[in-house]
Amino acid sequence: MVTIYAVNVTKRPSLILIADDESFMRSILRDILNQDGYEIVEARDGTETVSQYQRYRPDLVLLDVIMPKVDGCSVCAKIRQMAGGKHVPILMITSREDEATINQAFKVGADDYIIKSFIPAVLRYRIKRLLEAENNRKIAEHLNRLDRLNLIGEMAASIGHEVRNPMTTVRGFLQFLGWKKELENYKAHFELMIEELDRANDIIKEFLSLAKDRAMDFKLLKLNDLIREIFPMLQADALLNNCCIETPLEDVPAVMLDKPSIRQLILNMTRNAIEAMPQGGKIRIGTRHCAEKVFLYVEDEGSGIPPEFMDKLGTPFATLKETGSGLGLAICYRIVQRHDAEIFVESEYGKGTVFTVRFNIPEQ
Numbered sequence: 001m002v003t004i005y006a007v008n009v010t011k012r013p014s015l016i017l018i019a020d021d022e023s024f025m026r027s028i029l030r031d032i033l034n035q036d037g038y039e040i041v042e043a044r045d046g047t048e049t050v051s052q053y054q055r056y057r058p059d060l061v062l063l064d065v066i067m068p069k070v071d072g073c074s075v076c077a078k079i080r081q082m083a084g085g086k087h088v089p090i091l092m093i094t095s096r097e098d099e100a101t102i103n104q105a106f107k108v109g110a111d112d113y114i115i116k117s118f119i120p121a122v123l124r125y126r127i128k129r130l131l132e133a134e135n136n137r138k139i140a141e142h143l144n145r146l147d148r149l150n151l152i153g154e155m156a157a158s159i160g161h162e163v164r165n166p167m168t169t170v171r172g173f174l175q176f177l178g179w180k181k182e183l184e185n186y187k188a189h190f191e192l193m194i195e196e197l198d199r200a201n202d203i204i205k206e207f208l209s210l211a212k213d214r215a216m217d218f219k220l221l222k223l224n225d226l227i228r229e230i231f232p233m234l235q236a237d238a239l240l241n242n243c244c245i246e247t248p249l250e251d252v253p254a255v256m257l258d259k260p261s262i263r264q265l266i267l268n269m270t271r272n273a274i275e276a277m278p279q280g281g282k283i284r285i286g287t288r289h290c291a292e293k294v295f296l297y298v299e300d301e302g303s304g305i306p307p308e309f310m311d312k313l314g315t316p317f318a319t320l321k322e323t324g325s326g327l328g329l330a331i332c333y334r335i336v337q338r339h340d341a342e343i344f345v346e347s348e349y350g351k352g353t354v355f356t357v358r359f360n361i362p363e364q
């Protein structure tokens with residue numbers, strides 16, 4: 001499982017998951033973190049920590065080692081296997097000081113370790129340092145992707161024009177020849193050639209739209225309204241393919257959205273969900289929120305994504321479909337990035353996939 005794009009370069013409060021079974025400890029940590037302006041979600045045992053992580057995708061996890069149900073080290077190992085969990089900073093916090101526990105914590109992927117009798121300032125600096133390091137990593141990764149995309153974009157923009165002109169000429173001649181009486185027997189061939197040319201032209205057009213940054217018109221909008229608006233269209237597409245769509249929409253606050261792009265985002269993700277279930281199945285397009293974040297997710301019970309393909313998601317022209325252009329997710333990536341949001345993918349090969357986009361609620 002992999003996070004595909006995770007970019008949050010603005011100075012928004014980070015979301016921290018506090019996982020501790022002692023309510024007293026949680027309240028101490030909450031007080032300290034609140035003072036520093038972090039947003040907080042909490043969990044009281046190991047199982048809840050995993051589900052809260054999945055639900056909220058926090059920017060950092062403060063993880064107690066000894067917890068009921070599932071212990072902290074097992075939770076840490078589990079998070080490392082989950083979407084976005086490979087890099088999320090995990091700071092273990094515990095009363096146990098023995099070497100074996102400390103070794104085990106680092107072995108399962110903890111980034112740092114602090115004993116419960118900590119001085120608040122030490123905890124603050126460690127959290128700050130971990131968040132900064134992760135943010136720098138995200139920026140580097142983002143720039144790297146952007147470089148690749150820009151390079152492809154520049155190349156496409158310069159050759160796109162040169163390729164489309166002769167294509168228009170060829171299309172014109174094919175149409176002209178297709179009308180000729182003496183070539184009537186080949187009419188179907190001409191039509192097929194024209195269709196293929198149109199398809200090639202559509203791909204170039206779509207790719208060029210990815211390369212150039214269209215002006216966005218951001219407005220404070222409710223995701224639920226947008227989903228309801230395009231639902232009939234999505235439903236029609238789904239029904240034609242033996243799929244049904246459920247929309248578990250929670251009452252989420254408005255966020256800054258460019259309506260056409262978000263429609264496109266939902267459409268591309270839903271199309272992929274439909275295409276992942278050739279025998280039909282259920283798709284859930286839902287929303288939820290916590291503190292200052294709103295989540296949009298598209299979940300299917302389709303083929304899942306092969307693990308070795310996860311790192312390629314969002315790269316232009318990366319596709320596993322015979323007739324796919326591999327641009328759908330690259331466009332989603334661009335849209336998410338321009339909304340200063342993040343996108344995560346969780347997929348189990350053979351079982352299904354969930355794409356989750358996390359938006360920031362604007363400050364009042």
Ligand SMILES: Nc1ncnc2c1ncn2[C@@H]1O[C@H](COP(=O)(O)OP(=O)(O)OP(=O)(O)O)[C@@H](O)[C@H]1O
Binds near residue numbers: 272318321323
């Ligand atoms: N929900 C999903 N379930 C399974 N595989 C998926 C899902 N979403 C994306 N993929 C995989 O990621 C690949 C890339 O998706 P993307 O939408 O970018 O391109 P595409 O669907 O192949 O073509 P198009 O440009 O027409 O969208 C797909 O070919 C598919 O293998």
Ligand SMILES: [Mg+2]
Binds near residue numbers: 268271324327328329
């Ligand atoms: Mg697609």
